[in-house]
Amino acid sequence: MSQLLEDETLNLYAGEYQLATTKRPFLLEGGKKLTNGVLAYETYGALNSEKDNAILVFHALSGSQHAAGFRESLSGSVDRLWTVECKIGWWDKFIGKNKVIDTSKYFVICVNYLGGCYGSTGPNSINPDSGQKYMGSFPWISFVDIVRSQMELVESFKIKSLFAIAGPSLGGLLALTTTMLYPEKVQRIISIASGLTLQPLQIIHNYEQIKAIESDSLFLDGNYKEDDTPRLGLELARMIGHKTYVSLSIMAERAKKSLMDQGEDFSGYRITHSMESYFNYQAKKFSERFDANCYLRIINAWQRYTLEASFKNLRGLSSEFKALIISIDTDVCFYPNEQVELHDFLCANKIKSNLHKVHSDKGHDSFLLEPDLYHPIVTDFLES
Numbered sequence: 001m002s003q004l005l006e007d008e009t010l011n012l013y014a015g016e017y018q019l020a021t022t023k024r025p026f027l028l029e030g031g032k033k034l035t036n037g038v039l040a041y042e043t044y045g046a047l048n049s050e051k052d053n054a055i056l057v058f059h060a061l062s063g064s065q066h067a068a069g070f071r072e073s074l075s076g077s078v079d080r081l082w083t084v085e086c087k088i089g090w091w092d093k094f095i096g097k098n099k100v101i102d103t104s105k106y107f108v109i110c111v112n113y114l115g116g117c118y119g120s121t122g123p124n125s126i127n128p129d130s131g132q133k134y135m136g137s138f139p140w141i142s143f144v145d146i147v148r149s150q151m152e153l154v155e156s157f158k159i160k161s162l163f164a165i166a167g168p169s170l171g172g173l174l175a176l177t178t179t180m181l182y183p184e185k186v187q188r189i190i191s192i193a194s195g196l197t198l199q200p201l202q203i204i205h206n207y208e209q210i211k212a213i214e215s216d217s218l219f220l221d222g223n224y225k226e227d228d229t230p231r232l233g234l235e236l237a238r239m240i241g242h243k244t245y246v247s248l249s250i251m252a253e254r255a256k257k258s259l260m261d262q263g264e265d266f267s268g269y270r271i272t273h274s275m276e277s278y279f280n281y282q283a284k285k286f287s288e289r290f291d292a293n294c295y296l297r298i299i300n301a302w303q304r305y306t307l308e309a310s311f312k313n314l315r316g317l318s319s320e321f322k323a324l325i326i327s328i329d330t331d332v333c334f335y336p337n338e339q340v341e342l343h344d345f346l347c348a349n350k351i352k353s354n355l356h357k358v359h360s361d362k363g364h365d366s367f368l369l370e371p372d373l374y375h376p377i378v379t380d381f382l383e384s
Contacts, residue, residue, distance in 0.1 A: 016043045017071065019119065020153050026114075032139040036128050039153055040074075040119025041065045041111040044095055045103030047157060055101060055164045056154060056178070057110045058171030059090060061241070061298060062290055064118040067110040068095035068103075078119050080226075083289040086118075093371040100375045106163065106382075114149045115141045115297035123222065123293035135293060136222020142301050143177045151182055164382060166190035168367040169334065170298075173305055176342075180307050183316035190378060192326040192367045195338030196345050198305050202333075205244065206299050209237035213292050222293050234292045235283035242282055244333035247363035254278055314349050322352040324381040326367075326374065329357055333364040354381065 019040055025033040042065045047054060057067055068089035073079050094100040095108055112120040115138065123138040154162065165186055167175035172194020179186050216233025218224050246254075255278035271277055323346050327339035339355060346353040358373045360366035366373065 017041075017065070017074070018043070020156065022152065026145075026149060028139055029142045029144045030140060034114075034121055034139070037114070037121045037149070038119070038125070039111050039114065039121075039149060040116075041109060041153060042067060043110075044068055044108040045106050047107040047159070051157065051159050052161065052163060053105065054107045054109060054154070054157070054159050054162050055166060056150065056162050056175075057091070057095070057101070057108055058150075058165070058167035058174040058178075059110060059113070060167075060169040060171050061302075062286070062295070063090045063171070064116070065110050065112040065120075066118070067091045067108070074119055077124060078117070081117055081289050081291065083285070085285060085289055090368065093369070094374070100371050100378050101166070101382075102379075109154065109157075111150045111153060113146050113298060115146070115294060115301070117291040117294040122291075123297065124291060135224070136220075138222075138293060138297065140300055141297055143174055143305050144181065146301065147174060147178045147181055151178065151185070154185075161185050161187055164188035164190060166192070167194065168192040169194055169364065170302060172334075173302070177305075177307060177310075179317070180310035180313050183313050183321075184318075187318065187320065188322055188324070188382070190324045190326070190381065191339070191342065192374070193328050193331050193334050193339075193364055194342070195334050196307075196342040197338075198302070199335075199338065203303065205240055206303050208240045209299055210296060210303075212236035212240060213296060216292075219292065222296070224292070229287075230292050231287045234287045234290065234295060235280075237295065238283045238286040239279050242279065242286075245364045247330045247332075247361055250362050251275065251278065311349075314351065317351065322381075323354065324378065325353060325355045326377060327355065327357040328364060328366045329359050330361060330366075331364045 019038050021036060021038045025035045026037040027033050059067065064086060066086065066089050068091060070088055072087060074082050095103060097104045101108055112118045114120055115122045117124055123134050125134055127134045162185060165175045165178050172191035175189050175191055179189050213219060213230055213233040216230035218228055219230040219233060224230055252275065255274040271280065325339050325343045327336045329336060336357065343353050343355040356377050358366065360370055360373060362369055
């Protein structure tokens with residue numbers, strides 16, 4: 001995605017929102033090509049004259065390029081999904097002046113994934129060959145495709161080597177993929193609440209979510225109508241995933257504040273527990289801000305994730321390369337043993353790795369909510 005388009009800055013204090021495209025077709029790992037491919041991204045801070053202070057941040061499964069600040073709207077068809085939940089950056093507590101990733105020192109780039117629904121080319125984009133939206137015909141993508149597209153964007157800034165790459169959750173897998181594919185272009189990796197390999201429980205949870213969406217009668221092989229989407233399937237998929245994001249104690253506390261839902265989507269059963277009401281509310285909010293086809297593309301890419309063929313590329317890492325692996329003790333999405341596995345793997349390959357475990361009662365989502373736990377760890381790592 002090497003040619004930058006006209007700047008579409010909306011709110012400078014939220015970071016610069018831009019679109020980037022490529023002059024040539026983008027070849028996907030599966031063999032298909034995307035013409036007129038576009039990436040939506042935001043930047044924060046300033047790239048220095050040496051171009052050696054850039055940090056590429058990968059968002060989690062349902063995140064976006066909007067990592068920090070406030071953005072009222074995007075543009076065009078994207079705005080229908082740009083709900084109030086999207087307007088404050090998903091890592092706003094972590095990115096900014098004097099924050100965990102200090103934008104007075106670093107130039108931060110965050111990109112909406114290829115196949116996503118917040119401006120990058122995806123199922124809701126127009127297929128130039130047909131003049132219609134891709135919808136269900138949009139190609140299946142891989143993590144390799146996502147990383148390659150973003151590294152083309154990085155290269156358009158004339159950045160020879162990234163000061164660091166960072167990613168929480170699924171974003172950590174993409175950060176690791178970048179390290180394996182571009183070892184000479186990465187100096188540091190920060191992996192938070194992530195892992196090394198795809199785990200059996202993750203495969204099961206992902207498959208359940210795929211089945212939930214595709215079993216919705218309105219899915220229509222991905223060719224559903226914009227005003228009649230497979231909402232219930234997407235809501236169920238979100239429920240399946242959401243129970244691994246937040247600790248049970250926090251869920252129970254939040255559920256106390258939930259209004260009892262009368263279960264209008266059921267013919268007989270009526271919601272009787274506040275926990276059910278909480279899950280229903282969270283699922284409905286999610287279905288308003290995300291697209292089912294996009295969700296399937298990213299989940300499918302996760303299901304196909306493997307790095308074994310790229311392990312040999314670790315030899316290309318600089319002797320100064322180092323890794324920071326952060327584990328959350330109550331995480332049941334990426335269990336703490338997964339960070340230990342990643343740390344041990346890096347050490348076995350003679351790579352400098354620091355493993356830190358944080359204590360939180362919030363579970364996996366701690367990486368979104370508790371910057372004070374991470375500030376000293378990340379700051380020391382970046383500045384050492």
